Structure formats: C-alpha cells, structure tokens
Amino acid sequence: xxxxxxxxxxxxKRESQLLEDTKGLLSIPSILDESTAHExxxxxxxxxxxxxxxANLGERDGFQTKNVDGYAMHVEMGEGSELIGVLAHxxxxxVGGGWTSPPFEPEIRDGxxxxxxxxxxxxxxxxxxxxxxxxxxxxxxxxxxVRLILGGDEESLWRCMKHYFSKEEMPSMxxxxxxxxxxxNAEKGFYDIQANGxxxxxxxxxxxxxxxxxxFQSGQRVNMVPDLAKAVLVGDEDVFELKEQFQDFLLQKGxxxxxxxxxxxxxxxxxxxxxxxxEPEKGxxxxxxxxxxxxxxxxxxxxxxxxxxxxxxxxxxxxxEKMEIAQEDERTGALTVNAGVFNYTMGExxxxxxxxxxxxxxxxxxxxxxxxxxxAVYDLEIDxxxxxxxxYLSPDHPxxxxxxxxxxxxxxxxxxxxxxxxxxxxxxAQNCVAFGPLFPGRLEVAHQKDEFIEWDDMVRATxxxxxxxxxxxx
Numbered sequence: 464x465x466x467x468x469x470x471x472x473x474x475x476k477r478e479s480q481l482l483e484d485t486k487g488l489l490s491i492p493s494i495l496d497e498s499t500a501h502e503x504x505x506x507x508x509x510x511x512x513x514x515x516x517x518a519n520l521g522e523r524d525g526f527q528t529k530n531v532d533g534y535a536m537h538v539e540m541g542e543g544s545e546l547i548g549v550l551a552h553x554x555x556x557x558v559g560g561g562w563t564s565p566p567f568e569p570e571i572r573d574g575x576x577x578x579x580x581x582x583x584x585x586x587x588x589x590x591x592x593x594x595x596x597x598x599x600x601x602x603x604x605x606x607x608x609v610r611l612i613l614g615g616d617e618e619s620l621w622r623c624m625k626h627y628f629s630k631e632e633m634p635s636m637x638x639x640x641x642x643x644x645x646x647x648n649a650e651k652g653f654y655d656i657q658a659n660g661x662x663x664x665x666x667x668x669x670x671x672x673x674x675x676x677x678x679f680q681s682g683q684r685v686n687m688v689p690d691l692a693k694a695v696l697v698g699d700e701d702v703f704e705l706k707e708q709f710q711d712f713l714l715q716k717g718x719x720x721x722x723x724x725x726x727x728x729x730x731x732x733x734x735x736x737x738x739x740x741x742e743p744e745k746g747x748x749x750x751x752x753x754x755x756x757x758x759x760x761x762x763x764x765x766x767x768x769x770x771x772x773x774x775x776x777x778x779x780x781x782x783x784e785k786m787e788i789a790q791e792d793e794r795t796g797a798l799t800v801n802a803g804v805f806n807y808t809m810g811e812x813x814x815x816x817x818x819x820x821x822x823x824x825x826x827x828x829x830x831x832x833x834x835x836x837x838x839a840v841y842d843l844e845i846d847x848x849x850x851x852x853x854x855y856l857s858p859d860h861p862x863x864x865x866x867x868x869x870x871x872x873x874x875x876x877x878x879x880x881x882x883x884x885x886x887x888x889x890x891x892a893q894n895c896v897a898f899g900p901l902f903p904g905r906l907e908v909a910h911q912k913d914e915f916i917e918w919d920d921m922v923r924a925t926x927x928x929x930x931x932x933x934x935x936x937x
Contacts, residue, residue, distance in 0.1 A: 470873065470926035473597055478922060482576075485589040485921070488516055489569040489578035493554050493585075495619050503533040505622070506554060510615040513553035513585075517592065517613055524596055535614045535627035540595055541605035547935045548610050548634030549595075549928070550624075550888035550895065551588035551641060552617035555580040557683045559690050559737055561912040575915040583909035586916045587640035587900040587924065588613060594928030607936040610634065617641075617888065618684065620849055624891040634895075636862045636935070639888040640928060642897035645870045648863060649882035650890060650897070651741075651795045651820040652827055652853035655685050656834060658843040659814040663765055663807055674698045674705070676757070676766025677728065677809045681750035685803035685816040687910045688746030690737040692753040692805070696729045705729060705760065712756045718747065731756070739910045740801035740818040741884035744781040750805045751778045769807050772815075772841040777802045783819070786837045788830060792822040795853060795882040815843070820884040823853030854890035862935070866898055869931045873923075876903075898931065900924040 474481070496507030504511035514536045521528040521538040530536045558566040558579050569578035576586065591611055598605070612634075614623030674696045681692035696705070706722040709731055713720045719734040733753040738746030754773040762770060776785045783789040783798050791797035804816035821830060827850065835845055856863060858880055867878035889895040900920065901907060908914050 468601070468930070470597075470930045471923065473601065474593065474922050474925045474929065477593065477597065477600075481589065481593050481922070481925065482571075482918075484520060485576070485586060486569045486578075488513060488553070488585045488589060489576075489580055490567055491516060492567045493580070493615075494557055495554060495616065505533050506615045506619075510554050514613065514615055517553065517588070520592065525599065526595070531627050531630055533615070535612060535623045537610045537612045537631070538592065538595065539608060539610045540599055541608040541936055543605070543607040545607040546610060546632055546634045547607050547932065548612055548637030548892055548895070549591045549932065550612045550614070550637060550639040550892060551591055552584045552614045552623070552888070553588060554615050554618050555583070555585070556618050556687055556910050559683070559912055561690075563913050566914070571918060574918055576918050576921065577913060577915045579914055581914050581916040582901065583914070584617070584641045586921055590900060590921055590925040591640050591928045591932075593925045594932050597925075597929040598933050603933055603937070605933075605936045609932055609936050614888065618686070621851070621891065624888060628891070633893055636894035637892055638862070638866065638896050638898040638931065640899050640924065641887045642883060642885055642899070643881065643901045644899040644903065644924075644927075645876070645878040645881070646863060646866050647881045647883050647887070647889070647897035648856045648858060649794050649823065650854040650886060651882075651884045652823055653818060653820045653851055653884075653886050654827070654831065654834075655849040656817040656819065656845055657814065657847040658817070658838045658845045659812060660841070660843040661812055662768065662842045663809055663811060663813040672700075673761045673763050674700055675763040675809065676769065676807065679753075679766075679769065679805055679807040681753070682804035682816070685818045686740035686801065687803055688735065688738040688740060688743055688748050688801060689750050689803060689805070690735045690746075690912075692733045692735070692749035694731045694753055694757060696731065697727050702729055708760065709756060712759070716752065718752055720753075737911050739885065739907065740803055741799065741820055741886075742907070743799055743801035745907075748802060750802060754778060766807070766809065768841060769813050772843070773802070773805070776837065786834070788819075788833050790822060790825055792824040794824065794855065795822045796884070798822060798825075799884055813843070820886075821853075823855060827852065851886050851890060856889075856894060856896055860894060862894055862896060865934050866896065866931055869927060869934055873927055873930065899927065
C-alpha cells in the first residue's frame with residue numbers, strides 16, 4: 464500500500480530555501496532587451512541570466528539541465544520513454560511606475576511577496592521547480608520523465624517555445640503554472656496587431672486657430688493596459704483655457720494627470736491603471752482617456768483624424784462593439800480588445816498596436832479582414848500581426864481528471880473547469896492545461912504595479928504541483 468504523503472507539510476519543511484531561491488530569481492530584471500541580445504542570449508542579457516540562474520539551481524540539486532540556445536531551458540528528472548512537461552517562463556513585462564518598493568528587490572510585506580514576476584511567472588516557476596525537488600528529495604519512484612521547461616519570450620512573441628520544440632521532444636501531456644486554479648482547459652485565440660500609417664508625415668507645419676497635435680505616445684507592451692499617456696500640442700491658442708479645461712476633465716473623471724507649458728508647447732499627461740491585456744475593461748487605459756479629452760478641443764486635421772480613430776473604435780469599446788467585431792461563444796466567452804501601444808509624431812508617422820482575444824469558435828481569417836477594412840478607413844494598414852489560435856482540451860482527458868483529483872484532495876473544493884482570455888503555454892504543447900497559481904477569490908495583479916503573490920498561496924501551490932507531477936509520472 465502506497466504511503467500517504469502530507470505534501471503541504473513537506474513543502475513547509477523547505478519553505479525558507481524556497482523563499483531564498485525564489486527571491487534570487489525575482490531579483491533578475493529579465494525584461495526583453497534586444498539591444499543586449501547576442502548568440503546564446505536572443506532576448507537580452509538579463510533573460511539569459513534568469514535562464515542560467517535556474518540551470519545553476521538544477522545542477523546544484525542534481526537534476527539534468529539543458530540550455531537550448533538561450534531561447535529556453537529545461538530541468539529534467541526521472542526515467543522512461545514518456546515525458547511529462549511543466550511549462551513556465553522567466554521573462555517579465557516592463558515595470559511601469561508607481562511601485563511601493565523596487566520591483567527587482569523582492570520583499571515580503573503583510574504575507575505577500577512583492578516583485579515583478581512574483582505571480583507571472585517566476586514565482587510559479589519556482590513552485591513547480593520545488594515540486595520536482597520535493598519528489599526527488601523523498602526518493603519517490605517515477606516511471607516517466609518530467610521536464611520543467613522554461614521559456615524566455617512568453618511576454619512577447621513566443622519565439623522561445625517555437626525554437627525549443629523545433630529541437631526538443633514534445634511532452635505527451637502536462638500543465639503550465641501561469642493562470643488560475645482550479646483548471647483552465649479552454650483559452651481564446653488572439654491577434655497582436657501592428658497597424659501603421661504615413662498620413663502624419665504629410666503635414667509638418669503648425670496650423671493657425673487650432674491646436675496641432677505634435678505627438679501622442681502611450682504604452683509599452685500590447686498585452687498591457689497603458690498606465691501613462693502623453694500628448695504634446697503646439698499652437699497660438701489660449702494656453703490657460705486649455706489647461707483649465709484639462710483640469711476640469713481630470714476632476715470630472717476622477718483620474719490623475721497634469722498639464723505643463725514649455726516654450727510654445729503644452730504637454731498633457733494622464734495616469735491610468737495597468738492590467739493584463741486579456742481583461743482590458745478592468746484597467747484604466749490612459750491613452751483612451753487622453754484621447755477622450757482631445758476630442759473636446761479643436762485639433763489640426765491630421766492629428767484630429769488620429770484621435771478620431773481612437774475615439775471612434777476604441778474608447779468605451781473593450782469588446783469590439785465600435786469596430787463591429789463583437790462576438791462570443793459558450794466555451795470561451797466574449798471577444799476583447801486591448802489598445803496597448805500608441806505612436807503618433809507629426810511629420811513622421813502614426814501607428815497603434817491592438818491585442819484582440821477572440822472566441823475559439825469564430826473564423827479568425829474573417830476577423831483579420833474585418834480589422835483591415837476598419838483601420839483602412841483611417842489610412843492605417845496592418846503591416847504585422849502575430850496570431851495564436853485558441854486552445855481546448857476535453858474534460859474527459861486523463862490529465863484533467865488527474866489534476867482535478869489532486870486539487871480536490873488538497874483543497875477540499877471542487878475542481879471547476881474554466882476558460883480564459885489569457886494566452887498560456889498550454890497552447891504551445893500537446894494535451895496541456897493551465898493549472899494555477901492564482902487561487903479563487905485572490906486579486907489578479909499580473910502586469911500591474913506592486914505585483915505580488917500571497918506567500919501562503921505560493922506554498923500551497925508548490926504542494927499541489929508536487930503531487931500533480933508525481934501522480935502524472937509515477
């Protein structure tokens with residue numbers, strides 16, 4: 464008879480080392496930086512440092528490790544022909560502003576571990592690593608191999624997984640610790656759309672009797688709600704009146720921002736609230752609010768046209784209503800639109816980047832053509848897009864039933880199956896689902912300032928991952 468293991472108790476014995484090793488990984492500012500990219504470090508020096516950090520841990524703890532050209536790496540244990548995969552990532556999104564403590568100086572406050580990457584996805588990656596370590600420490604026999612596969616480009620173009628699986632074996636099944644508990648077996652498809660135009664390059668002079676939009680800038684990543692937007696205006700109009708109008712707007716909307724005058728320029732700034740691009744309605748998009756104000760003043764024809772595009776298609780339209788692309792299905796819910804990046808410079812060009820998450824049942828080729836037609840009205844052309852089609856795994860699959868049993872045994876709660884708009888590595892592998900780390904009822908703080916993971920939840924997740932890995936591979 465198999466000895467019953469108290470997984471949570473075993474993790475608690477290793478809690479101090481888990482915290483120390485997790486802080487070490489969180490201390491590395493592993494944001495995509497192609498300016499420091501080189502052979503063996505395609506996503507920049509710090510992402511490479513994060514990959515190497517985990518490789519060093521693996522070597523310390525007696526695992527087999529392999530770095531696949533700096534795109535990804537894996538830590539492996541066990542024997543057998545079949546492979547179980549756990550897929551996570553070490554890259555993080557840019558930090559933004561307004562942090563209470565430095566984002567790469569992890570610290571625990573009030574039971575929460577704060578750092579960029581704490582919940583997305585370095586903390587969960589370390590929870591999975593320690594799940595494997597616990598199995599090894601206990602000497603539990605496995606009939607299959609287990610790999611923790613860590614990518615370096617999840618927050619951008621997923622070049623990591625594409626390269627990794629062109630060189631390495633595909634697991635027969637597995638999970639990614641990069642979403643919510645209990646189990647996510649359905650994910651929307653998504654487009655990252657880059658649309659550019661040259662209309663702004665045709666006008667360089669300042670027009671009398673109107674404010675000329677010299678620039679409009681907002682956003683760092685397409686899958687983040689922008690928390691800062693700036694517009695620079697130039698003209699001979701009444702600066703005091705403009706600033707007063709802007710202040711009234713900010714007060715009326717209850718948002719933060721300011722206006723400042725320098726030479727002949729007026730800079731308008733709006734502060735928003737960042738959020739994950741899969742739920743754009745839950746953030747405060749600074750660009751959309753600034754555009755909302757700019758529609759109330761008289762702008763030059765070209766700048767006004769760019770702002771009208773934003774207002775006509777994106778303001779108060781997180782589900783695609785204004786572009787007439789709104790739709791939903793029972794499995795994955797409603798289409799969402801996150802307007803993530805805006806670039807307009809008078810005399811140079813204009814562009815926007817959109818992150819569109821769509822139900823798995825729709826015709827995504829038709830959706831792309833609809834988007835082309837809508838943007839062409841404002842002389843913008845889609846010159847680049849990244850598409851990741853939706854993902855679904857049947858509730859009857861053995862992976863789902865095993866994870867459900869583990870979750871219910873440890874939590875005493877039903878293992879409800881869910882669908883999300885987020886894109887996880889589950890769609891990069893065969894027979895894969897998202898499994899944690901966010902427990903029901905917890906705040907979703909991925910991609911936000913003061914990102915954190917509840918430390919007790921980190922310990923609980925580690926126990927769940929340990930048992931899940933063991934049950935799948937024993």
